[in-house]
Amino acid sequence: METNVNRLFLMGTICGWTHFRYIICSMKKEQVVNCQFSVWYPIFKKHTIKSLILPLPQNVIDYLLDDGTLVVSGGDNNNQQNQTNNSDSEEEDVQWSDDETTTTVTAPEFPEFNSKVLEAINTLGGCVFPKLNWSAPRDANWIALNSSLQCQSLSDIFLLFKSSDFITHDLTQPFLHSSDEDSQNPAINYELVLRKWSELLPGGEFRCFIKENKLIGISQRDYTQYYHHISKQEAQICHSIQEFFSQHVQYQFLDEDFVLDVYRDSWGKVWLIDLNPFGEVTDSLLFTWEELTSGNSLSANQEEGDTAQQDGPVFRYTTSDVTVQPSPCLSYRIPRDFVDLSTGEDAYKLIDFLKLKKCQQEDSEEEVEEEVRQ
Ligand SMILES: Nc1ncnc2c1ncn2[C@@H]1O[C@H](COP(=O)(O)OP(=O)(O)O)[C@@H](O)[C@H]1O
Ligand SMILES: [Mg+2]
Known part of the structure; x- marks a missing residue:
């Protein structure tokens, strides 16, 4: 029987029957549910890094999934902010100013959630490692100023989360590759996990x-x-x-x-x-x-x-x-050339880049002239 299974498995792999492969691996949705941080942490608390779990409000989830809002809010420093209004409903939508030359984007704010996060960060010693139910934004560390996942404020966390495909995976397709994919997806309560930085x-x-x-x-x-x-x-x-x-x-x-x-x-x-x-x-x-x-x-x-x-x-x-x-995780980073350009590390690259831009501009100007002539 075992050899038959193996032979079938081999055929499945050769023929690209990926579905069949997942059945062999037979990871069930329930196993995914059980591997959420809030499920295993209470069982093994004594043997792991001290952490706090905060429920993620729906408007924060929406913000994380919204591609349009790149500007990161959440308070710039780790000071407990005095909130006059405790409601998170005062989230502002992205606002574009009327002035065509200067466009201002206002990031949404989540004052109540922000204070909970800052309180948790302080309890954990001021620096945390953030993750969601399953994943940390390991693919996004290059975007942080310190090139690290170390966070001190909600805006640090948002910057990483909004840049991470791993976080999007948790939010949008946590049951990918499970063998019982036709069954209904279990309901997930999303959580922000803050772990003491170690x-x-x-x-x-x-x-x-x-x-x-x-x-x-x-x-x-x-x-x-x-x-x-x-x-x-x-x-x-x-x-x-x-x-x-x-x-x-x-x-x-x-x-x-x-x-x-x-x-x-x-x-x-x-x-x-x-x-x-x-x-x-x-x-x-x-x-x-x-x-x-x-x-x-x-x-x-x-x-x-x-x-x-x-x-x-x-x-x-x-x-x-x-x-x-x-x-x-190398493939998740921006190309080396971009880094050099943005930091002015390599002046020749910058000159090449500007020349290239100029050529492109000239080309497109010629094309436009051509079109006008026709
Ligand atoms: N509390 C922490 N402080 C600093 N670095 C951490 C901490 N927890 C995990 N890490 C680092 O981040 C990596 C990924 O953490 P992990 O929780 O396994 O996330 P994922 O499941 O997304 O891979 C770990 O291998 C470790 O190097
Ligand atoms: Mg993991």
């Missing part, structure tokens, strides 16, 4: 794949880099993650298949960072979903950096600089 070293982050409540695989999370300490401490890392899993996570969650992100700090203590659905929406990093879901036990390739403990998980990590790969 400097995490990327080399300490690992992703764990849990199938039928068994830890089957561990992958270095930032697989684009080689970390010397990982190959040096491979056994300790694997052991401490296994111990963390069996003591604090195994059989405690609502599902038996899920993906756990953990952080091992410099003292060797393991922390829970995030919980994700077991399926294609979650990046399988140094594994493939085919391997993880095939029903065969994962095998180590006998290579360095790919080891299986007796009856334990397979641990994969990047072994040398040769295997270093481009960062997956």
Whole structure:
């Protein structure tokens, strides 16, 4: 039976039957619901970064989804603002002034929500890491002045959220790739998650794949880099993650298949960072979903950096600089040339750009003249 399934799976992959592949992965909508931050946080609160959850008002959701309003509001500084009117209904629409030369856009304001957010940020020490029910705006960090997801105000958060495809995914298609796609979508209460800002070293982050409540695989999370300490401490890392899993996570969650992100700090203590659905929406990093879901036990390739403990998980990590790969979020950034142009970093690029613009202008002027002549 297993071979038949595998053969069918292979055919499905070759023939591009993506639908079939998702059935194999069989991630259900309920699993997605269970992986929301507000569902797992109360269960694992003791083992993760301190966080606060605020319900996201509908007018804020509408603002985040509205492509037309790029101007970011939300208070520029982290000072508790005195509000004369506590109602959030005073949200102003985008207003274009009558003057044709200077157009002013007024961002909507959410005074009540803004004060709740600022209060939460203060409670968490002044700097937070923001996310929605499932995702953080990791694809948008380039737009922030500090190129980081660290936020101190609602406007910092809005800027990141409005620039992020990951956030739009959470808001518009959270059940994408689920196998029971024909069933009705469960209702979602959207939430803003604020987590105390913590400097995490990327080399300490690992992703764990849990199938039928068994830890089957561990992958270095930032697989684009080689970390010397990982190959040096491979056994300790694997052991401490296994111990963390069996003591604090195994059989405690609502599902038996899920993906756990953990952080091992410099003292060797393991922390829970995030919980994700077991399926294609979650990046399988140094594994493939085919391997993880095939029903065969994962095998180590006998290579360095790919080891299986007796009856334990397979641990994969990047072994040398040769295997270093481009960062997956790179494609979300603006082209390097644009950055250089905007910062005046490369004067020659700017000159080229201006020349190009001038040529284009001349071309289009010629075209117009031609049209007029005809
Ligand atoms: N509280 C925090 N402070 C600083 N950085 C964080 C914090 N939480 C997570 N991160 C960083 O952001 C990355 C993404 O966080 P995560 O919650 O897993 O979001 P997502 O599910 O969208 O990937 C983590 O791998 C970690 O590097
Ligand atoms: Mg996640």
